[in-house]
Amino acid sequence: MNAASPVIAADAKAAARRKVASLAFWSIVVACVVLGLKLAAWYVTGSVALYSDALESIVNVIASAAAYWAIRVSYKPADQDHPFGHHKAEYFSAVLEGVLIVLAALLILNEVWWSWRHPAPLEQPWTGLAVNGVATVINAFWAWTLIRAGRAEKSPALVADGRHITTDVVTSVGVFAGLVGVVLTGWQILDPALAVIVALNILWQGWHVIGSSMNGLMDRAVDTAEHMRIRDLISANCKGALEVHDLKTRIAGRATFIEFHLVVDADMSVGASHVICDRIEDALKAEIPSVRVTIHVEPDDEAKLPKGTTAVPFA
Numbered sequence: 001m002n003a004a005s006p007v008i009a010a011d012a013k014a015a016a017r018r019k020v021a022s023l024a025f026w027s028i029v030v031a032c033v034v035l036g037l038k039l040a041a042w043y044v045t046g047s048v049a050l051y052s053d054a055l056e057s058i059v060n061v062i063a064s065a066a067a068y069w070a071i072r073v074s075y076k077p078a079d080q081d082h083p084f085g086h087h088k089a090e091y092f093s094a095v096l097e098g099v100l101i102v103l104a105a106l107l108i109l110n111e112v113w114w115s116w117r118h119p120a121p122l123e124q125p126w127t128g129l130a131v132n133g134v135a136t137v138i139n140a141f142w143a144w145t146l147i148r149a150g151r152a153e154k155s156p157a158l159v160a161d162g163r164h165i166t167t168d169v170v171t172s173v174g175v176f177a178g179l180v181g182v183v184l185t186g187w188q189i190l191d192p193a194l195a196v197i198v199a200l201n202i203l204w205q206g207w208h209v210i211g212s213s214m215n216g217l218m219d220r221a222v223d224t225a226e227h228m229r230i231r232d233l234i235s236a237n238c239k240g241a242l243e244v245h246d247l248k249t250r251i252a253g254r255a256t257f258i259e260f261h262l263v264v265d266a267d268m269s270v271g272a273s274h275v276i277c278d279r280i281e282d283a284l285k286a287e288i289p290s291v292r293v294t295i296h297v298e299p300d301d302e303a304k305l306p307k308g309t310t311a312v313p314f315a
Helices: 004-045 048-074 089-117 125-153 156-185 190-217 224-236 270-287
Strands: 243-252 255-264 291-299
Touching: 004 048, 004 125, 004 156, 048 089, 048 125, 048 156, 048 190, 089 156, 089 190, 125 156, 156 190, 224 243, 224 255, 224 270, 255 270, 270 291
Parallel strands: 255 291
Antiparallel strands: 243 255
């Protein structure tokens, strides 16, 4: 690794941090604009289905603000109280978003009950649908942007926000189609019925967001494909060692933590074993963004495989 590599890596991380923080900030702005449009659509029509759509957008505003806070915290460097960093802050934001989604669904069901007891015809339905349609297009583009960037930068908060907005888009499309049916058929019962469907869909998405975030808080390991890629990288770069065993991984926000035991000849010097460790770490850092590697070096009497094995295998 040349001397300029650490500087280049630091610049890349800084650029990624600025990109994620910027997207999180603009997510608040977009959520406020969409909320305004959806409230206007509900105001001119009086539709409980459009009300439910607008209510979900209120959750979007709060959740986007929480995500922005969590992302800023997660990028803080490690300190004495948090020596492993603040990466998990984003999971708290995602859990909060899931809880807010469930709350929105309950509020929608309450409004549906009121609407069934006090039915009223829709007012200016086409105007309201047009305004809601504009909000939906904006949301669809922004959801795609957030999910793509969140996956690229390994940001759970951005991905959760994008998925929630995607749910909002699906909801809005369904509401739009249903209200067109209400206008064309005159069946007013479709309006609260659509709101019930929206609420149930929101409940399901909220549960999914909470579940995936709790996985992150519980130190979930990398998936099988990534685990095998890590094994291959270690095997390809540990020449001089005898064995690798007890490989463990965990994900915390953008960071991937890897630890394992490296068995070397008992007569090998500390310096020589350190060279092997550096080579493995460099290979992992070159392929896996924000990786943290811990290697426990052991003498050959700690090996788990029979003596005489010529490859550098995993036990």
